[in-house]
Amino acid sequence: MVSNRSKVSHQPVMVAEVVELLITNPQGTYLDLTAGGGGHLKSLARRLGPRARLFGLDWDPDAVDRTRRALRGIVQPYNIVQAAFGDLGTVAARFEDERFDGILLDLGLSSYQLESPERGFSFRHDGPLDMRFDPTRGRPAWELIGSLDEKQLARLIREFGEEKQANRIARAIVMERQKVSIRTTTQLADIVLGAVRSPQKNKLLARVFQAFRIAVNQELEQLARVLPAALHLLVPGGRLAVISYHSLEDRQVKRFLQAESRGRCSCPVELAVCVCGAVERVIVLTPRPLAPKSEEIEQNPRARSARLRVGEKL
Numbered sequence: 001m002v003s004n005r006s007k008v009s010h011q012p013v014m015v016a017e018v019v020e021l022l023i024t025n026p027q028g029t030y031l032d033l034t035a036g037g038g039g040h041l042k043s044l045a046r047r048l049g050p051r052a053r054l055f056g057l058d059w060d061p062d063a064v065d066r067t068r069r070a071l072r073g074i075v076q077p078y079n080i081v082q083a084a085f086g087d088l089g090t091v092a093a094r095f096e097d098e099r100f101d102g103i104l105l106d107l108g109l110s111s112y113q114l115e116s117p118e119r120g121f122s123f124r125h126d127g128p129l130d131m132r133f134d135p136t137r138g139r140p141a142w143e144l145i146g147s148l149d150e151k152q153l154a155r156l157i158r159e160f161g162e163e164k165q166a167n168r169i170a171r172a173i174v175m176e177r178q179k180v181s182i183r184t185t186t187q188l189a190d191i192v193l194g195a196v197r198s199p200q201k202n203k204l205l206a207r208v209f210q211a212f213r214i215a216v217n218q219e220l221e222q223l224a225r226v227l228p229a230a231l232h233l234l235v236p237g238g239r240l241a242v243i244s245y246h247s248l249e250d251r252q253v254k255r256f257l258q259a260e261s262r263g264r265c266s267c268p269v270e271l272a273v274c275v276c277g278a279v280e281r282v283i284v285l286t287p288r289p290l291a292p293k294s295e296e297i298e299q300n301p302r303a304r305s306a307r308l309r310v311g312e313k314l
């Protein structure tokens, strides 16, 4: 298990679009809730004026260290916080400022995480099946894989991996774990490939690994909690930008922005006017999500599934 961490770098995705759409006030206050390696924060810093203030957060302690190093002299280390963004409502008090002109979420994984075998995120490296963003808390993937029954495994793989052959994979996992405990990425990949014939092996593995990663980190619950909390912390006219990498996330972001732009009206459809007192809180600036330009995808293939949605608080 050789870590090539020192050689890895993470290329921030859709930087030009994020900078363009997120900055409304060059002397304002901005928060990146998925600091990663500080890539987007650095790009924002380059565009902002001298009185602007930047803050960052990441669940992964390594990402926090990396961002602090990358932004030395630009952001005070204590303004880069280690926490899950799902806890933003309570964590926000740890930032010096508590109102922001722009908040960014660049969901998913960084290249640092993917390329570190010991984190267990990738089927391309042999490593322990961990997959936690914060490896000091919660249950690693191998524990989940060892404890769920066949039905629960199948549901998880189907719902979070959008994988049609989930039943066969779950069955194969259960059969295998009767013989030996499933602890490594290679074991899981071999079980999946042994259970399902697929011409697109990497896509199949990516879906199954995504499913377990989402479950381990409760990613959809995290997203459901952070969206309203982030909106709450924006000043009027402030913007929320979210880059997602698969349809489950993108759907959630789209529905949230749509609901906030309609004022979460709960009146019966037969009523011609709203009587429930719902208030529109957002203007959607991206009726369709923005995708990376082809040049960016050519240069950074990991950007290909990125979709950016932006809303402005009223």
Ligand SMILES: C[S@@+](CC[C@H](N)C(=O)[O-])C[C@H]1O[C@@H](n2cnc3c(N)ncnc32)[C@H](O)[C@@H]1O
Pocket (backbone or CB within 6 Å): 010, 011, 012, 013, 033, 034, 035, 036, 037, 038, 039, 040, 041, 057, 058, 059, 060, 063, 083, 084, 085, 086, 106, 107, 108, 109, 110, 133, 222
């Ligand atoms: C795609 S990377 C961000 C890269 C960053 N934008 C950059 O340019 O360097 C996503 C980051 O989000 C973090 N992350 C994922 N889920 C999180 C959560 N619930 N709370 C906080 N950070 C999270 C991951 O640890 C990872 O570092």
